[in-house]
Amino acid sequence: MAAKRIAKTAVDWAAFAERVPANQKELFRAFKGRNDTLMNRVHQFPENLPKIDFSFYRSRLANTSMVDQFEKSYGSVTVAYPADKEKMLAKIENDENQASKETEQYVKELKANIQEANNMIAKIDSLPKPEDMNMEMHSYYFPQVALDPVNKPTLWPHTPNMQPGNLKTLLK
Template identity: 40%
Template sequence: MAARRIAASSINWSALAERVPANQKSSFGAFKTKSDIYVRAVMANPETPPKIDWAYYKRLVPVAGLVDGFQKQYDAVSVPYPKDTVTPQVEAEIKESQSEIGAYKKASEQRIQNYQKEIAHLKALLPYDQMTMEDYRDAFPDSALDPLNKPTFWPHTPEEQVGYKSKEQLEAEAQGHH
């Protein structure tokens, strides 16, 4: 299988540059410069090696059979093009990442719907400057102060309440330490 020369870069550098974080722009610029230098060096050479005029050398070299031997050896040389063993792995990774992207999109759409419901709920509430403590309790029963059913001590945070245990204390108790 013969290698074919690629005349134009298949890399969309501007689209790639948009995805590069700001702190890595200098590294990206250096990489693009190296790539451009390499492409120019490759393009400076002809696509196929120049043809050897064997008849000219046969006339010029006095040793009989020497040029014929070189020609036979030269024609026998074959530089194999490396086999592509990576493309199937890359395609499998692309399919895997596409399924992960699809799952992430579905989860994101679900989160968006939940957030839109929360926004609609918040928009339906009275403005906070017009809300009474009872209105707040009705709108947010979990976070509202309820001095009759759930009395708390100031500053009304879980850490300041009677009987509060930290995560470390709960884990220690679960492991049998008191």
């Protein structure tokens, strides 16, 4: 009966539960419990007002005009569903669309980062194994860190802070 009234606002609790972080599971359970309690209270009542047999009251009462007045008043009673005066539903849908666009953009950026990382992994996989690499290969593949005795001679232990002219070495 009452399901027709709230069919449009039903919540997919399984999908909702998948998105709840582990540290908020108890709050989610409490929220769902409160919702279930409210839904049970709503479903206790019929969708429409109960029918009243006004002919029975007309036969029992002397003043039938009062029964006619009650019947007219009872027939005109309507319980309105609350209106969205502040247009909250439109705001929520707008926020959802905006979040969807931002999510799509973020996913595109992440896919680009993943592709870049896969390209880097492919380059690393194409290198020879370190145990198979000699000094010439090392200087070819890694010129920024390789020792170059002709153009950039260094002294043992070949670290930047232990080279002549480095201020750190002079201050020690």
